Amino acid sequence: MAGRMAVGSAALASLVRPASQSEPDVLPVPPGLTGLLPHRGLRRGSTVAVAADRPAPSGGTSLVLALLAEASRAGSWCAVVGVPALGVVAAAEVGIALDRLALVPHPGPDWTTVVAALIDGVDVVVTAIPGTVSASVASRLAARARQRGCVLVPYGRWEGADVTLRVVRGVWHGLGQGRGRLRRRELVLSARGRGAAARPRQIRVWLPGEPPGTVAPIDDIGIPTSEVPRPVSLTLVRKPVRIPT
Amino acid sequence: MNRTMFLWCPDGPVIAAEIIDGVPATGPVAVLHANRVVACSPAARAEGVRRGLRRREAQSRCPRLTVIDHDPARDVRAFEAVVAAVESVAAGVEVIRPGSGALAARGPARYFGGEEQAAERIVEQVAQDCDVECQIGIADGVFAAGIAARTGRIVPPGGTPRFLADQPIESLGRPRLTDLLRRLGVRTLGDFAALPAGDVLARFGFDAALAHRLAAGRDHRSLAVRRPPPELDVTETYDDPLERVDAAAFAARALAERLHDRLFRHGLACTRLGIEAVTADGRELHRVWRHDGSLTPVAIADRVRWQLDGWLSGTYRRPGGAPIRPTAGIVRLRLIPDGMLALADLQPGLWGEPGEERDRAHRALSRVQGLLGPEAVLTAVLGGGRSPDDRVRLVPWGDERLPARPAEPPWPGRLPPPAPALVLPDPLAAAVYDAAGVPVSVSARLQVSGTPTRLVIGSADPAEITGWAGPWPIDERWWAAGEARRRARFQVSLADGRALLLSASGGRWLVEAIYD
Numbered sequence: 001m002a003g004r005m006a007v008g009s010a011a012l013a014s015l016v017r018p019a020s021q022s023e024p025d026v027l028p029v030p031p032g033l034t035g036l037l038p039h040r041g042l043r044r045g046s047t048v049a050v051a052a053d054r055p056a057p058s059g060g061t062s063l064v065l066a067l068l069a070e071a072s073r074a075g076s077w078c079a080v081v082g083v084p085a086l087g088v089v090a091a092a093e094v095g096i097a098l099d100r101l102a103l104v105p106h107p108g109p110d111w112t113t114v115v116a117a118l119i120d121g122v123d124v125v126v127t128a129i130p131g132t133v134s135a136s137v138a139s140r141l142a143a144r145a146r147q148r149g150c151v152l153v154p155y156g157r158w159e160g161a162d163v164t165l166r167v168v169r170g171v172w173h174g175l176g177q178g179r180g181r182l183r184r185r186e187l188v189l190s191a192r193g194r195g196a197a198a199r200p201r202q203i204r205v206w207l208p209g210e211p212p213g214t215v216a217p218i219d220d221i222g223i224p225t226s227e228v229p230r231p232v233s234l235t236l237v238r239k240p241v242r243i244p245t
Numbered sequence: 246m247n248r249t250m251f252l253w254c255p256d257g258p259v260i261a262a263e264i265i266d267g268v269p270a271t272g273p274v275a276v277l278h279a280n281r282v283v284a285c286s287p288a289a290r291a292e293g294v295r296r297g298l299r300r301r302e303a304q305s306r307c308p309r310l311t312v313i314d315h316d317p318a319r320d321v322r323a324f325e326a327v328v329a330a331v332e333s334v335a336a337g338v339e340v341i342r343p344g345s346g347a348l349a350a351r352g353p354a355r356y357f358g359g360e361e362q363a364a365e366r367i368v369e370q371v372a373q374d375c376d377v378e379c380q381i382g383i384a385d386g387v388f389a390a391g392i393a394a395r396t397g398r399i400v401p402p403g404g405t406p407r408f409l410a411d412q413p414i415e416s417l418g419r420p421r422l423t424d425l426l427r428r429l430g431v432r433t434l435g436d437f438a439a440l441p442a443g444d445v446l447a448r449f450g451f452d453a454a455l456a457h458r459l460a461a462g463r464d465h466r467s468l469a470v471r472r473p474p475p476e477l478d479v480t481e482t483y484d485d486p487l488e489r490v491d492a493a494a495f496a497a498r499a500l501a502e503r504l505h506d507r508l509f510r511h512g513l514a515c516t517r518l519g520i521e522a523v524t525a526d527g528r529e530l531h532r533v534w535r536h537d538g539s540l541t542p543v544a545i546a547d548r549v550r551w552q553l554d555g556w557l558s559g560t561y562r563r564p565g566g567a568p569i570r571p572t573a574g575i576v577r578l579r580l581i582p583d584g585m586l587a588l589a590d591l592q593p594g595l596w597g598e599p600g601e602e603r604d605r606a607h608r609a610l611s612r613v614q615g616l617l618g619p620e621a622v623l624t625a626v627l628g629g630g631r632s633p634d635d636r637v638r639l640v641p642w643g644d645e646r647l648p649a650r651p652a653e654p655p656w657p658g659r660l661p662p663p664a665p666a667l668v669l670p671d672p673l674a675a676a677v678y679d680a681a682g683v684p685v686s687v688s689a690r691l692q693v694s695g696t697p698t699r700l701v702i703g704s705a706d707p708a709e710i711t712g713w714a715g716p717w718p719i720d721e722r723w724w725a726a727g728e729a730r731r732r733a734r735f736q737v738s739l740a741d742g743r744a745l746l747l748s749a750s751g752g753r754w755l756v757e758a759i760y761d
Contacts, residue, residue: 058743061666061761077606087758088625088637089664102610102642103623114613121609123602170742172760175712177696181661182714182736182744182760212662 027071027123027151030094032205032215036189037163038196042071042124045146049154049161059167059187062090062207064126064155066215067165069094071124071151072101079118081107082128083155093213112137119150129156163193168202184210186218247467248350248402250364251390252331252371254324254379257344258284261323262313264375273307278315320344330374331367337470339387345394347387347468360399384408386464392416406462410435417456422449434460475511478581479504486525486574490553493522493575497549501542504580515582518545520552525573530556532619533583534611535643544608545580551615610642619643631658631719632734633668633746633758658719660734665746665758672755675747676701677710687733687749691716700737700745702756709740716749736760 026041034040042048048067052060061083068078073095080086084105092098102122107114111130118125119141138160145152154161168190174183187207192200209216254260258276262268273289275282282298292307304310320343328346331338335353338346353363364381371379382393384400389409393400400408412434414423431437437445438461446454458464481500487493508514521531534548553575614622623639628648630636638649677685679695686694693716699707715735722728732750734757739745744760 058759058761065666075602077602079610085667085669085759087633087664087666087668088639089627089633089668090666091625092627093662093664098625098627099646100606101624102606103625103639104613104617104621105623106617106621108617110616114616117612117616118609120612121605121607123606172712172738172742172744175714175736175738175744178693178713178715180712180714182663182738184663185744185760208663212664 027076028074030066030070030215032203032207032209032217033066033189035203035217036165036191036201038193042067042151043162044123044149044151046162047142047145047152047154047158047160049158049164051158051164051166052156059170059185059207060155061086062094062185063165063167063187063189064153065091065094065096066207067153068096068101068124068126069213069215072096076100076123077121078102078124078126079104079122080126081115081118082111082130083126090208093208094215095213112141115141115152116144119144119148119152122150124151124153126153126155129154129158132157135159161193162195163191163197166190166192184208184212247465248354248360248383248385249387249390249468250335250348250350250353250360250367251382251384251387251394252327252338252346252348252367252379253382253391253394254327254344254377256284256286257324258313258315258320259286260377261320261343264323264326264377265319266313268311268313272311273309274311274313275303276313276315277303283315317343326375327371327377327379330371333374334367334370335363337468339468339470341387341391345391347390348470349468350383364399385462386459387466387468388459388464389462406438409460409462410438417460419452419456422453422456425449438462477504477507477511477513477585478579479507480577480579482577483575486576488574490550493553493578494546494550497578497580498542498546500578500580501545501549504545504582505542508582512587513582513585514587516584516586517582518548519579519581519583520549521577521579521581522549522553522556522575523577523579525576528572547608548611548615549578549580551612555615555618614642628652629654629656631656631660631721633660633664634670637668658717660717660746663760666761667759669756669758672748672757673702675703675754675756677747677749677754678707686752687716691718691733697735697737700739700747708743710737711740712738715747 026039026043029037029041037048050060050064050067072078077100078096079102081104086103088098091101104114104118111127115125115127125145138158141152142160158164166189168188170185170187172182172185174180184206185208186204188202188204190200190202191197204218206214206216206218208214256270259270259274262274262276263270268274270286271288272286273292273294274286275289275294276284277300280300282294282296282303284296285294289307289310294303294307294310300312304312324340324343328338328340331346331348335348338348340346350360350363353367354360357363357366360383364383368379368381371377380394380397382390382395382398384390384393385402385405389400389405392412393408410433414426414432414434414437416434417423426437431440437457440457442454442457445457479500481496483496487496517533517535519531519533521529523529530552532552610622619641622642624642624646626638626640626646626648627636628638629650629652640646677697678699678701679685680698681695683695685697688694697710697713700710701707713735716733717735718733720731722730732748735747735749737745737747745756746758746760748755748757
C-alpha cells in the first residue's frame with residue numbers, strides 16, 4: 001500500500017511541476033533558427049519583424065511559418081492577419097496545429113484594431129503590414145504586445161522591432177531541366193535589432209529541409225557550396241550553430 | 246388504487262409519417278422495420294395487411310400499398326406535439342413510447358367533472374391541435390389502462406381485476422412467456438392471476454412474477470411524469486429606445502445576470518448564445534455566438550456590446566452585402582441560450598490544461614468576429630485533394646471543423662511536399678517562352694513544345710527559368726460539367742531564387758502558388 005502511495009505521489013509530482021512553474025518567458029523555435037534570435041526563441045512581449053521589402057529574395061512566408069511552428073506545437077495559440085494567400089498545407093507541414101491557428105485574411109482598413117484585439121488573447125500574432133505604418137501606431141501595438149506578453153510578428157516594413165529578420169538569399173535544390181522536383185531550399189537569414197540583438201547575425205538553414213517540414217541548420221564548415229550536402233536530420237543536430245561574423 | 250388515464254394513438258407510426266413526411270394516411274400505408282410490417286393504416290388493414298407480415302406478402306395482399314421505413318425519431322417528433330396538446334389541458338404526462346402516454350386521471354377528472362368528460366376533452370384537444378385521432382382508456386394502473394385504451398373503455402374503480410380476467414394472455418406483451426403459458430393451458434389473464442404467486446416466481450422467474458402482479462391488477466408503479474423543458478430565454482423591453490452602445494451594454498449586463506442565474510439554477514451551461522436586438526423601426530439583428538465553457542455575465546454582456554458595436558460602426562456585413570446599420574434605437578433585447586450541457590460537464594481541468602489560454606484566445610477571436618463579422622475569422626481544416634487549394638477548407642471560427650473531402654482514400658496526382666507557402670486565391674496569368682522566344686505549349690498528349698526558358702508574369706519583366714519539372718497532369722471531376730478541371734502542372738525555379746507552381750490548361754499559363 002505504502003509503495004503504491006509512493007508511486008502515486010511521484011506521478012502527482014510530475015503533474016504538479018508544469019502547473020506550478022512560472023510561465024516560460026521564451027516560446028520555442030525550431031533548432032535551426034535558435035541562433036538567429038537573442039534569447040534562442042521568441043521572448044514573450046517582444047516584436048520580431050520579418051522584413052519583406054520589395055524586391056527581395058523570396059522565403060519570408062516560410063520563415064514566418066517556421067517561427068510559429070515550434071510554439072504552436074508546444075500549445076501556443078497563433079493568429080495570422082492579412083495574408084489571404086497563406087498556404088495552410090505548408091503551415092501544417094512545418095508542424096503548426098491548425099486548430100490553434102486563426103486566420104483573419106481580410107482585416108479591412110482598421111487592421112490595427114483587429115491586431116490589438118488579437119494581442120489580448122493570442123500568444124503569437126503575425127500581421128502583414130499593408131504599405132507603411134506610422135511610428136506611433138507601431139509603438140502602440142508593440143507596447144500592447146509587451147504588456148500582454150504576446151509575440152508580435154509584423155511581416156513587412158516595420159520600424160523599431162526588437163529583432164528584424166531578413167532573407168538575404170535563397171536557392172532551391174532538387175529541380176533540374178525537365179526532371180526532379182523542388183526538395184529543399186538553402187536560405188541565408190540575417191537578424192539585426194536592438195539591445196541583446198544589436199550585433200548582426202547571419203545563419204544558413206535548410207528551409208524547408210528534408211524531410212519536409214523541418215528546419216535544419218547548415219554548418220558552414222567543410223561544405224563547399226557547389227557540393228550538395230547530405231540532408232541533416234533534426235534529431236541528430238544537437239550542437240549549437242556556429243555564427244559567422 | 247391509482248386511477249390512470251392512458252392515451253393511445255392507433256397506428257402511431259403511420260400517423261407520424263403523415264404529420265412529418267406528408268404521406269396520406271387515408272390510403273393503404275404500411276411502416277416496415279427489418280422487412281416486417283410494424284404498423285399499417287386502416288385502409289391497408291382492410292386489404293388484409295397485418296403486423297408482422299413480410300414486405301412481399303403485404304404487397305401481394307395489397308398491391309397499392311405505400312411502404313415506409315420505420316423511423317423511431319420521426320415517431321417521437323410527431324408524438325411530441327400530441328404530448329404538448331395533452332399538457333395544455335392536463336398536467337403530468339408520462340410518455341410510455343411514441344404513440345402512447347399515461348397520466349393520472351384524478352386531477353383532470355375532478356377539474357372537468359368526471360372521467361368521461363375529461364377523456365372527451367383531451368381527445369378533442371388533441372384532435373384540434375394536431376389533427377390526430379386518439380383513444381383513451383381509464384383503469385387502475387398503467388397496464389390495465391393501456392389495455393382499456395385499445396377499446397376506448399373506462400373501467401369503473403375497483404373493476405380492474407374483473408376487466409383484466411377476460412383479456413387474452415397475449416396482452417401481457419411477453420411473447421416467450423405467453424407462448425409457454427398458452428401451451429400450459431393458461432389462456433386468459435384471469436387464469437394466470439389464479440396461479441399462486443410463489444409458484445409463478447419459482448417456475449418462471451422474476452419477470453413473470455411481475456407479469457403475474459399486472460395480470461392480477463396489482464399495478465402499483467407510479468407514473469414517471471415528463472418534465473416540460475424549462476423556459477430559459479430572457480427578454481427585456483425598453484420603453485425608451487436605447488440609442489447608445491454603452492447604454493445597451495449596461496442593459497445587457499442586467500439581462501445577462503438574469504440569464505446566468507437562471508441557467509445556474511438549472512445546473513446548465515450553454516455552448517451557443519443567441520443575441521437578438523430589435524430596433525424601434527422593427528429591424529432585427531440576430532447573431533449566434535459559440536463558446537466553450539460557461540459564459541459569465543460579464544462575457545455575455547461583452548458579446549452584446551461587441552455585436553452592437555459592430556452593428557453601429559457598420560463593419561458587420563453580410564457576406565457580399567452592404568453594411569447593416571440600425572436607424573433607430575433598440576427597444577428589445579433577447580438572449581436565447583442553446584446547446585445546453587450540464588454544468589458539471591464543463592469543469593476546467595484540474596491542472597488547468599484546457600482552461601485559461603484557450604479561453605483568452607476564444608475571447609480575442611470572438612472580439613474580432615464582433616468587429617468584422619463571424620466570417621472574418623477563419624480556421625483551416627485539411628482534407629483530401631490534389632492541389633494545395635483543394636486540400637484546405639476554411640471554416641468560420643467556432644464552427645464545426647469538418648474537412649471538405651475525406652483525406653482517407655489516397656489522392657493520386659497529389660503534389661509532392663514541400664507545399665507552397667503562398668497559394669494564390671486568384672491565380673496570376675503568365676506566359677512561358679522557350680530559348681527562341683516562342684511561347685511554350687503543352688499538347689493533349691502532354692508533349693511540351695520547347696524548353697521553358699523565360700517566364701513573364703502579368704506585365705512584369707521577364708525572368709529566367711533555371712530549373713523546371715513537369716508536366717504533371719491532373720484531370721479532375723471530368724464527369725461533372727462545370728466542375729471539371731484538366732491541367733498540366735509545372736514546378737519552375739527562377740534565377741532570382743523564387744520557385745513557382747505553374748499550370749497550363751487550354752493554352753493558358755497560370756501561376757497557382759509560390760514556394761515563398
